[in-house]
Amino acid sequence: MEVVLNQTFFEQCREYRFCYTCEHCAHFDDLTGQCLHGYPNRMHRLKHYDPSHPPATVLFCKDFDLV
Numbered sequence: 001m002e003v004v005l006n007q008t009f010f011e012q013c014r015e016y017r018f019c020y021t022c023e024h025c026a027h028f029d030d031l032t033g034q035c036l037h038g039y040p041n042r043m044h045r046l047k048h049y050d051p052s053h054p055p056a057t058v059l060f061c062k063d064f065d066l067v
Ligand code: SF4
Pocket: 020, 021, 022, 025, 026, 027, 028, 029, 034, 035, 036, 037, 039, 040, 041, 044, 061, 062, 063, 064, 065
C-alpha cells in the first residue's frame, strides 16, 4: 500500500511510535541490510524516509512483521 507522505505522517509516527520500516521487521537481516525473504527493500528502509528529504509517498510492505 502506498500513501501520500507529509509532515502529519511523521508527527503521528512519533506520537504513536508507529513502526513500518525493515529495521523494525522480523524478516530483516541487520548484518546485510537485506530482506530475509529476498524482497527489494530500498523503499522500505528507514533511511528512505529521512524527514529532511522525504519522498512523496510511503510504501508499506505487506509482509512486515513487527520484531
Ligand atoms: S518483509 Fe518487508 S518490511 Fe520486512 S524486511 Fe522484508 S521488505 Fe522489509
